[in-house]
Amino acid sequence: MNKNVFVGVDIGGTTVKLAFIDEIGTIQHKWEIKTAREEAGKYILRDVSESILTQAKELGFKKSQLLAVGVGAPGYIDVENGVIIEAVNLGWKNYPIQKELEDRLQLPAVIDNDANVAAAGEKWKGAGNGADNLLAITLGTGVGGGVIAGGEIVHGEIGMAGEIGHITSVKSGGASCNCGKTGCLETVASATGIARLAMESVHTKPQGYLKRILDEHGNVSAKDVFDGANQGDELSLSIVRDSTEHLGFAMANLANALNPEIIVIGGGVSRAGTLLVNYIRQSFDKYAIPLIAKSTTIKIATLGNDAGVIGAAWLAKQKSAH
Amino acid sequence: MNKNVFVGVDIGGTTVKLAFIDEIGTIQHKWEIKTAREEAGKYILRDVSESILTQAKELGFKKSQLLAVGVGAPGYIDVENGVIIEAVNLGWKNYPIQKELEDRLQLPAVIDNDANVAAAGEKWKGAGNGADNLLAITLGTGVGGGVIAGGEIVHGEIGMAGEIGHITSVKSGGASCNCGKTGCLETVASATGIARLAMESVHTKPQGYLKRILDEHGNVSAKDVFDGANQGDELSLSIVRDSTEHLGFAMANLANALNPEIIVIGGGVSRAGTLLVNYIRQSFDKYAIPLIAKSTTIKIATLGNDAGVIGAAWLAKQKSAH
Structure with a gap:
């Protein structure tokens, strides 16, 4: 792969959807992993990060081709600080998801509510x-x-x-x-x-x-x-x-x-x-x-089930443009 | 006066309210003129421009101290292009108000609907x-x-x-x-x-x-x-x-x-x-x-009747910040 991509992540209660999406919003590769809900969801971001790096390597992406990561998650979110105040489904409470992802991936990360992210996906590449x-x-x-x-x-x-x-x-x-x-x-x-x-x-x-x-x-x-x-x-x-x-x-x-x-x-x-x-x-x-x-x-x-990952990639793109 | 100011203009059906407002939103000077509604409002902006320049001179402002002008007007407005599509009260139709003011005053100008401008005024310096x-x-x-x-x-x-x-x-x-x-x-x-x-x-x-x-x-x-x-x-x-x-x-x-x-x-x-x-x-x-x-x-x-001029000055400030 010789394209730069954003990583779109859509965290749900049973699966996490992930995708590498190019700068014009085309999905280059998408996959899913199970949501690790055990122990108040403490392994979810570890799994997400490892999976992103493994997939990137397998597909032949250089690390520098991953530009930023966007995440949609259920629950009540402090978008400015990238903290999930509460996501009952995942067991998260006051969880600094943006910081943990930035530390693990060494990429700019941004997070928003899943409904907002789906709206952004439809805006960018869907009916919008x-x-x-x-x-x-x-x-x-x-x-x-x-x-x-x-x-x-x-x-x-x-x-x-x-x-x-x-x-x-x-x-x-x-x-x-x-x-x-x-x-x-x-x-x-x-x-x-x-x-x-x-x-x-x-x-x-x-x-x-x-x-x-x-x-x-x-x-x-x-x-x-x-x-x-x-x-x-x-x-x-x-x-x-x-x-x-x-x-x-x-x-x-x-x-x-x-x-x-x-x-x-x-x-x-x-x-x-x-x-x-x-x-x-x-x-x-x-x-x-x-x-x-x-x-x-x-x-x-x-966009159906892809709205989340596409919207999350749009967020990542917005963030890296600023 | 040794302060830089924005010019706030609030055009109504009977009077035009004007003010010089500093960068933190304090009114330095305000005044009113009659709205010249004759001949489909073709003299309104001439009167407004002349009045601004006269007042500035009388108060001892150098031209360089006027940073930008913001205008609130009634009616239906194409904000992006600075054109009033229709303002029945004033007789204006497809009137390029931003361009005319910029030509007359040699200042950046911005225009918005009077209700939006009043909201911006309350946001900046009023109850908001x-x-x-x-x-x-x-x-x-x-x-x-x-x-x-x-x-x-x-x-x-x-x-x-x-x-x-x-x-x-x-x-x-x-x-x-x-x-x-x-x-x-x-x-x-x-x-x-x-x-x-x-x-x-x-x-x-x-x-x-x-x-x-x-x-x-x-x-x-x-x-x-x-x-x-x-x-x-x-x-x-x-x-x-x-x-x-x-x-x-x-x-x-x-x-x-x-x-x-x-x-x-x-x-x-x-x-x-x-x-x-x-x-x-x-x-x-x-x-x-x-x-x-x-x-x-x-x-x-x-803010009462000042909401319009203060909001218009806020618009001008936003415009000159970009």
């Missing part, structure tokens, strides 16, 4: 296509988010920016949320939230599609709801309408304040694709200022 | 006290806003960021808004909106405080509503509660996404002071993520 003003929303088990304004990730005062999943969608009588509030967007638009809406209403249509699924499988998932909606099942469609009404409302209100070029929707629920985007669009257009509705594109994320 | 993450909301005839993230004004893709007044507050059956939608925050939280809520409900309490005001003055203003609330008048209190419930909801949802250190409330309605902040706070705390509720300060703006 280089957009400097972008919102990313991940509809998975929960609802995560990342805000990019003027080409930079917005972190906020204590690093909590991007908590789009905890925008209030149901003002009163909403379901409880892990964050301590009720009625959060997450309770009605995550995979879990959509499944909950389905389970709450499935008995109202005893002959319906979702009831059949429930009887066969013992539960109803978000995927079942979108499958039903695609087949024209009325109850499924009404759940999709309800959920996307809340999504479009939250997204439009953010867009009125931030005027993004593009809103990128990722996560498991985004596999529903065009159906999902079309319903969100209807609600978004109702609540966004007409000029903003016209100028905002809503798209499904395109 | 240097905060890098700040939301500013102006409750006047309409509801304006400015978003500062990571120390920079957020402009968005087509310069429309900060349209906090058009966040949807009343999902269905809301009052019509100038923007083409219904139920915008502006329709329930501007001075006009609060007066409208009062006029709609005043007849439900024929013996009440607001009905007496209506009979005496022929109408009810936002100020009357806050005066009534301060005296414990029930109808006034219920209008304040309704209006601040919407304000707190919109502000909390933005704070969940942007995590500002401080939210600054300005404009005529903000003269209601502590009463206003306390009610907004109640609603905000209900809808913000607990950690964000705890870390966000809500304050009344402190």
Whole structure:
């Protein structure tokens, strides 16, 4: 390999994804290792560092061709100082990840929250296509988010920016949320939230599609709801309408304040694709200022599991440019 | 004068406010001129430039002591190119204000929307006290806003960021808004909106405080509503509660996404002071993520009419630092 590369690292609860990515964002090589969660995660960065150096050697990279390393990790992070305040999944608490990686690799390192890093990946090489003003929303088990304004990730005062999943969608009588509030967007638009809406209403249509699924499988998932909606099942469609009404409302209100070029929707629920985007669009257009509705594109994320490593490499590139 | 200064210019529909402001944001001298609106505003910048040079001379500034000029103007602005796309109040359309000022004054010039400039002023020397993450909301005839993230004004893709007044507050059956939608925050939280809520409900309490005001003055203003609330008048209190419930909801949802250190409330309605902040706070705390509720300060703006010139000088300072 005769290219210079950035190292993108995406640390998850079970695997760490890694990649060597060139200066224009093309993955030159990617691989995974197991996340060593034993003993409060004290071996994770040792494993990551050794794996990076081994792979580089095997692929014929000189050390000088590795320019910087970027890391996305779950949890609450002090980005400025490169410290993970708390990552419950990994067992880390007040862990100076940037310093340890810089010591081990003798490379500049930078770290950010995994939702922000995924947003940066989609911005750089995914659906965002280089957009400097972008919102990313991940509809998975929960609802995560990342805000990019003027080409930079917005972190906020204590690093909590991007908590789009905890925008209030149901003002009163909403379901409880892990964050301590009720009625959060997450309770009605995550995979879990959509499944909950389905389970709450499935008995109202005893002959319906979702009831059949429930009887066969013992539960109803978000995927079942979108499958039903695609087949024209009325109850499924009404759940999709309800959920996307809340999504479009939250997204439009953010867009009125931030005027993004593009809103990128990722996560498991985004596999529903065009159906999902079309319903969100209807609600978004109702609540966004007409000029903003016209100028905002809503798209499904395109990078899938690579968003994290690509976004992490983008961070590394930004850092080495400064 | 032996100090270097920036020139802050705040162009309004009837007057232009100007000031010489030093590098730490202290106003050295301020004055006003009439806005020359005749002939589609073609003399405004001539008057502004001549006035700056005359004042500088009279005060004993050498030309080299004027470092740069910043301008806040109403309307829709292409900040990057320094062009006003449209400012209906001034008669300007596709007007290259930055270039004309640079030609006339032989100084670097920068221009931004008046709401953004006021936000920057409060950030630099007002209630924001240097905060890098700040939301500013102006409750006047309409509801304006400015978003500062990571120390920079957020402009968005087509310069429309900060349209906090058009966040949807009343999902269905809301009052019509100038923007083409219904139920915008502006329709329930501007001075006009609060007066409208009062006029709609005043007849439900024929013996009440607001009905007496209506009979005496022929109408009810936002100020009357806050005066009534301060005296414990029930109808006034219920209008304040309704209006601040919407304000707190919109502000909390933005704070969940942007995590500002401080939210600054300005404009005529903000003269209601502590009463206003306390009610907004109640609603905000209900809808913000607990950690964000705890870390966000809500304050009344402190710069009054000087926010524009100070913010404009801040812009000029930023520009000359680059």
